[in-house]
Amino acid sequence: MKSYRILSLFFYFLIIGLINSPVIGQQSSPDSIIYNRQLVLEPKNNDDLIKGYTFFRNHKEQSFRLKDTISTLYYLQMIAIAESELGAFHEAEETIAEALNLIDYNSSPSSFIEDKIRLNTELGIVYRALHDYDKALEVYEKTLSISHPSMDRISIINNMANVYRDQGKFNQAEEEYQKVYKERLLRNDLRRTARALNNLGSVQGKLNNPEGIKNMLEALEIRIAVEDVSGTFSSYNHLTDYYKDKNEIVKAKHYAVLGYEYANNYSPKYKLQALTNLLELSNDKLVVQYGKLNDSINTAKLLRDNKFAIAKYNVEKEQRKTLESELQREKQKRITLFYQSIGGFILVASGFLYFLLRSRFKKQKLKEIYETETRISKKVHDEVANDVYQVMTKIQGASTNSETLLDDLESIYVKTRDISKENSAVDVIHNFETTLNDLLLTYQNSNVSIVTRNSSKISWKQVSEAKKTTIYRVLQELMTNMRKHSDATLVLVSFQQENNKISITYSDNGKGCDLKKNNGLQNAENRIHTVKGTLIFESEKGNGFKVKMTL
Missing domain, CATH: 1.20.5 (Single alpha-helices involved in coiled-coils or other helix-helix interfaces)
Structure with missing residues (x-):
């Protein structure tokens, strides 16, 4: 990767001036957001980046005042991308640090995991531009570890391959670029496919693979066709490098000039790189030496400034963790005291309630x-x-x-x-069916016949003792009532079980009653209610007496 030279002071005053200009409208509609997002992500020239930057900067301030965290994070991401594309890497890193702080201070940072991934990805791009390759790879590996398989992990892999290429690890870079290119072909995205193809071709060229130059030229054609500004310049840059490595100076100068003419219409960042390419192809050794020295000085300065920005973020993060830990301990003390008080109250209340x-x-x-x-x-x-x-x-x-x-x-x-x-006492444990039948038969005599149905089909062992006692006593009340008041000659008691419910129907052919419950029937109803059962009486004078109990 070629060195980045930045006129930070120039861009600082340029951007500040544009922020204060009245050109940008104040209305934030979805269309204007989409339009300015396009300006930042696919700029036609440098003015597009500045317009998009200014738009998102203004709206970031508004959303921050409104405490709209989601919108603020989105605007900060767009601002960081614009700053990075403009070559203002120091400002880009500070913007990313601001966004990361906003996530960390949020009450639920895990809900912003995708935003954190995008911010870290952009941070890796900044580190790569500053030649801090180890730091860039560290950021990308961390980003991969927190990303979900459903996310676009291929972009992170592509960025890691870029770093490998810059480090001279061409075999490792080619392996990763092959993955990226195959994935991009499946998605039918021409811009990203061309980028993957150009990157793959550039490392293949370093490895003396003849497919390298073919892939780079094909990528250049696609980029020109889709008007990919940054991509087209990148292709010219890689072709210049390719022919310079092959010592084909004429062809190298040809693409360097094309790159310079192209960059002259777009971005100072591209123009500086194009001029660097031309200087390195110059026969004047002093010019070449000057270019290398100037590049080293600028890179060292940017590296120092950006290390300070991210170090400040890390210090603030550690301080915040310490403070949060102290607050958590204090909170835990209060919670413990609260629960102890509640426990004491419950203990006293339980004792009082028990007595x-x-x-x-x-x-x-x-x-x-x-x-x-x-x-x-x-x-x-x-x-x-x-x-x-x-x-x-x-x-x-x-x-x-x-x-x-x-x-x-x-x-x-x-x-x-x-x-x-x-x-x-009623024996409800040993052979309850026999006990119940004995009860019913004691009411049978020469004048009254007692008939039972399906009592043997009931799973009496699964019925609770309380329910069996209730069944026994209620039937006893009904049979006693029959003997005293009904003059019945026939009594039928039938049993039925569905799942855990038992239904018992009692009927006789006696003279019936007016359902004004006597003491015995009232006792029967009270007993049924204690086991959460129901008791339904059906009777008319002269038409017998019928009761259905369910429990």
Whole structure:
């Protein structure tokens, strides 16, 4: 790669003057952004670059004031590209450092990964222009490591190949350029295809491969046809180098002159390079020596200035990391204290809640015991005590015979047994199906037939103890209600299971009721609700009684 000579001071005042000129419109529309982007990326001449630079510089200031990070980063990227193309590498690096700082200061820098890749790519171009090849390769390798496979990684590979070529590593450069050229052919992009072909040809020429000159000339034709300004000058430059290496001075001067005439209409940066080519082809040794010395001085100055810019960025970055680390530690302390306070509060609240719930549970259990005792007492009084009193009355009378007395005593025994069964523990662990069938059959006699269906098809082992207890008690309530009130002669109890739901349908042919729930039916409904089940009653006087429970 040829040396870059820069008139930084000249460009500085030139650009500042254009920034303050009223030529650029203030309206930022998508069309104007696209138009000026084209001026920067595909300039026809130096004026295009300056116009694009000025446009994006103005809009960058506006977007920064509005805290529009996305737009600000985009404008900074365009500014850096324009500065680099204008030869203002020091300014380009400062612009890139500003953009990288903006990303690092953002609350979510990972969301700007593509912007960081583009900025680092441009930074590598700056380092290459300054002959800091190791730094350029370091930046490109870092960029590849953070880039996603779906991104245009081929551009980064092309830039790395450029550095290899500048270092004289032509075999390595050719290998990378071959990858780039094949990829560009697939995308049918003439400008980039011509660039890849020219780059490939230039290293092939260094390796004395006859395909080199063919590829460079073909690339030149494409670039002239598509009016690629920077590309056309690059082709002239590489052809000058090729023939100079072959010691074909006449042809080398021919392309050097073409390059100078072409650059004279476009960019001072290209013009300086073209003049350098002509000077190096001069027979005057003093002129050649002057050119080399001037090139070394300018390069050293730019290298020093740009190292300072990026070093300043790195120092600021380290200072920011230190500050962020201290803030993070302080934040962590506050978070720890906050969670400790919350934990203490939860512990105290949990203790209070535990004792409160325990107290309520005890009261509830006492209430349930009292209600159960009251219910049993009332039932014993209503059903057993009255019968005992009647028997006592009969015994006192003279007309009572022993057979009638025995029947009355048996009736009292049956009622006492039923009350005992209603309140005794239910074995829901061992063979629940048999336990349930035994319950139903105790209500069968010469006047009432009990029929069950599909109870054996229920997976009782998978049913919880709470649900089995509820099923037992609810059916017990229904059967007791049937015996007392319905005068039924036939009772049907059918079972059905779907997935984890059990449906049980009870029906009888008794006289029915008006669905004003008595105490027994209310108890049944309460039991079903405790296991989050449903109970549906269907009954009309004279048309039997039907209940469907699901749980």
